[in-house]
Amino acid sequence: MNKEDLKYTKTHEWIKIDGNTAIVGVSDFAQKEMGDIVFVDLPKVRAKLEKEKQACVVESVKSAFDIYAPVSGEVTEVNSELSNDPAKINQEPYGSGWIFKMKVINPSEANDLMNYLQYEEFLKTQSH
Amino acid sequence: MENKTIRRTHLNEIHKKYGGKLVDFHGWELPVQFESIIKEHLSVRNDVGLFDVSHMGQVFVTGKDARKFLDWVNTNNVFKLKKGEGCYSHLPNGKGGIVDDVINFCLDEERFLVIVNATTTEKDYNWFLKNSKKFNVRVENKSNEYSMIAIQGPKSLELMNKFVPEILKYPRFGIVETEILNKHCFVSRTGYTGEDGFEVTAPNKIIVDIWEKLMDLGKEYNIKPCGLGSRDSLRLESGYLLYGSDIDDEHSSYEAGYGWVVKLNKGEFIGKELFEKQKKEGIKIKLTGIVMEQGVPRSGCRVFKNGVEIGTLTSASYSPSLKKSIGMGYMPPGLKVAEEVEVEIRDKKVKARISEIPFFKGGVFFFKLN
Numbered sequence: 334m335n336k337e338d339l340k341y342t343k344t345h346e347w348i349k350i351d352g353n354t355a356i357v358g359v360s361d362f363a364q365k366e367m368g369d370i371v372f373v374d375l376p377k378v379r380a381k382l383e384k385e386k387q388a389c390v391v392e393s394v395k396s397a398f399d400i401y402a403p404v405s406g407e408v409t410e411v412n413s414e415l416s417n418d419p420a421k422i423n424q425e426p427y428g429s430g431w432i433f434k435m436k437v438i439n440p441s442e443a444n445d446l447m448n449y450l451q452y453e454e455f456l457k458t459q460s461h
Numbered sequence: 462m463e464n465k466t467i468r469r470t471h472l473n474e475i476h477k478k479y480g481g482k483l484v485d486f487h488g489w490e491l492p493v494q495f496e497s498i499i500k501e502h503l504s505v506r507n508d509v510g511l512f513d514v515s516h517m518g519q520v521f522v523t524g525k526d527a528r529k530f531l532d533w534v535n536t537n538n539v540f541k542l543k544k545g546e547g548c549y550s551h552l553p554n555g556k557g558g559i560v561d562d563v564i565n566f567c568l569d570e571e572r573f574l575v576i577v578n579a580t581t582t583e584k585d586y587n588w589f590l591k592n593s594k595k596f597n598v599r600v601e602n603k604s605n606e607y608s609m610i611a612i613q614g615p616k617s618l619e620l621m622n623k624f625v626p627e628i629l630k631y632p633r634f635g636i637v638e639t640e641i642l643n644k645h646c647f648v649s650r651t652g653y654t655g656e657d658g659f660e661v662t663a664p665n666k667i668i669v670d671i672w673e674k675l676m677d678l679g680k681e682y683n684i685k686p687c688g689l690g691s692r693d694s695l696r697l698e699s700g701y702l703l704y705g706s707d708i709d710d711e712h713s714s715y716e717a718g719y720g721w722v723v724k725l726n727k728g729e730f731i732g733k734e735l736f737e738k739q740k741k742e743g744i745k746i747k748l749t750g751i752v753m754e755q756g757v758p759r760s761g762c763r764v765f766k767n768g769v770e771i772g773t774l775t776s777a778s779y780s781p782s783l784k785k786s787i788g789m790g791y792m793p794p795g796l797k798v799a800e801e802v803e804v805e806i807r808d809k810k811v812k813a814r815i816s817e818i819p820f821f822k823g824g825v826f827f828f829k830l831n
Contacts, residue, residue: 368482368690369499371779372757372786374807390807392757394498394779395690397807 334427336361340443341452344385347427348403350443357403358431359391359422360370362456367393370419375411376433382406384442390433391422400432404442410434470515471608471665475672479686487580489516491689498690502781505654505695506823509614509679510687511672514653518582518604519662520575520589526596527571533730534592535565536714536723542567547649550712551722552585555732557739558710559717561585562702564651566636574647575638576609576662592731597768608614612675613695616682620714621648621659623678628659629803642667653692654700655819695779697787700750700819705790706760707748707775715739716791717748718818747794750774750816751802753786758804758811764790765803765810774804782819787820788813 334356339347345363349356364370372392382388382402391398411433415421422430437443447455467490476483481492491513494501504510522531532540537550547566561581566574577585586602591655593600612620621628628637628648636649644664652658663671676684693703700718702708708717713736715723723736749772751764758777765772777788788804796802796815803810 368494370499371499372755374756392779394694394781395493397757397759 334358334431336427337449339427340446340448341347341455342401342403342446343455344401346361346401346403348443348446350404350408350437350440353437353440354409355404355406355435356431357388357435359399359400359426360452361405361426362459363398363425364423364426364430366444367396367398369393369394370422373415373419373432375413375415378411380408382408382435391419391432402435403446404435404437406435406437408433409436420452468516468587470513471668472513472515472610472672475669476513476686481686481688484689486516486782488688489579491516492659493673494688494690495686498688498694499764499781500692501603501685501687501691503689504683504685505614505656505691506782508683508685509612509616510561510621510685510691511675511679511686512611512613513609513672514611514660514694515608515668517578517608517609518577518579518585518602519605519607520577520582520586521601522573522575522589522598524571524596524598526598527573528567530593530596530598531565531573531575532598532728535563536588536730536736537565538724538727539565539567539573540727542573544569545631545635545637547651549634549722551708551719552588553714553730553732553736554710555735556710557713557732557735559704559708559712559714560588560710561818562704562708564634564649566634566647566649568636568638568647574662575733576651576660577593580705607662608662608665609660609662610668610672610675610684611654611658611660613652613654613687614656616679616684617656617658620675620682622678622683624675625659625661630648633657636741642670653701655701655821656695691781694781696781697776697778698780698819698821699787700789702748703776712746712748712791713739713744716744744794746772746791748818749792749794749796750787750818750820751813752783752820753788753804753805753811753813756804756806756811757786758788758806758813760788762788763805764792764813765805766796766801782823787816789818
């Protein structure tokens with residue numbers, strides 16, 4: 334995934350929408366903030382997702398982090414590789430560290446998400 | 462942060478320089494990690510790591526009755542300590558609970574140093590003052606004058622051999638007073654990681670220079686600055702207690718599985734009769750370990766057996782050495798190692814097994830501290 338082609342949420346998820354399907358992960362900023370990721374409580378395939386509601390949970394050594402659905406839809410596939418190697422999210426947040434794929438109900442829900450440049454600007458307002 | 466003053470150690474700028482991620486830890490701004498908790502954890506298990514533990518407190522007890530007084534307020538035998546020796550101990554509260562867990566060092570016949578926890582420094586100092594009235598002693602809280610660095614891991618021996626070699630002649634819990642950069646310092650063979658290691662207590666103004674000297678000397682041993690995250694995972698793997706979580710004013714040393722710090726055959730001490738009674742009658746709850754097959758429990762998670770709630774985790778974390786999550790909490794005594802239980806994580810009951818404590822025995826010094 335090219336990070337410049339993705340859309341971003343204020344809660345640091347990224348989404349790549351292609352027609353009615355999408356891939357979701359977390360940004361590089363998010364993985365750095367979370368620290369060493371040791372477990373991903375993956376969503377169930379066919380789980381219904383609601384925009385901005387919890388989709389799954391990522392656990393780092395120090396804490397648990399909620400991952401929110403960038404748009405509404407249904408989970409079609411999860412990255413089961415993360416069960417064996419959750420640190421893939423740290424290593425390649427935009428690549429092998431993707432979390433789930435989904436069927437999107439209404440692609441226009443993505444209209445209010447940020448593009449890469451907007452997200453970069455947004456990060457400058459986030460305190461470390 | 463709410464409306465309260467945050468305290469910074471004298472190494473605050475150093476943490477920023479090394480890229481530490483600073484957090485509010487009970488009112489102290491300290492690094493939770495630098496590069497990675499797992500890397501820092503493993504560097505202490507395999508090489509050597511440096512920790513800023515300046516938030517810990519230093520209480521000096523001096524005078525003719527110093528030894529007698531400390532023996533009265535401690536469960537462990539402080540009376541028998543010789544110059545240069547120390548011991549881990551609990552301070553009983555006289556009601557069956559614990560005021561704090563501390564390390565007592567004998568600096569001289571009538572001069573002792575007690576290292577107390579950060580959050581309990583004032584509490585312990587006041588407790589000492591209150592209980593010292595019938596003793597000829599002087600109790601001084603000098604926590605604001607001293608900073609403290611922990612040097613932990615198997616390579617800490619070679620490193621200290623280049624820095625304060627005389628401490629290597631001492632066994633675990635030994636202490637020497639020495640000059641570092643022309644200032645009077647204390648160097649002990651102690652730590653909270655389950656590995657061999659040392660702690661340097663030094664006046665605030667030279668602590669930055671000591672840190673940088675150790676980072677420099679430690680380069681060849683792959684030294685890493687380490688944060689609170691790995692400090693917690695290391696101590697939990699080794700079965701060390703965290704005051705305020707695993708032990709407190711409501712739980713006794715026996716219930717915590719630390720009966721060995723209670724010396725009933727020494728002289729009188731605060732609440733001795735309660736310990737004797739509990740030893741005779743037995744305990745109703747015991748700090749018990751669990752290990753998970755999957756998922757990461759946190760303190761506060763409830764533990765179930767056959768659907769019945771049997772306890773709550775007081776400490777829990779991912780264990781980088783075991784690559785599994787571990788935890789401990791008060792449960793009914795008698796649970797057998799490997800017995801199946803369930804831990805509730807986010808409303809889901811997840812399978813776990815009862816574990817021995819310590820969870821990880823690879824370290825040089827695990828569990829029995831003396």
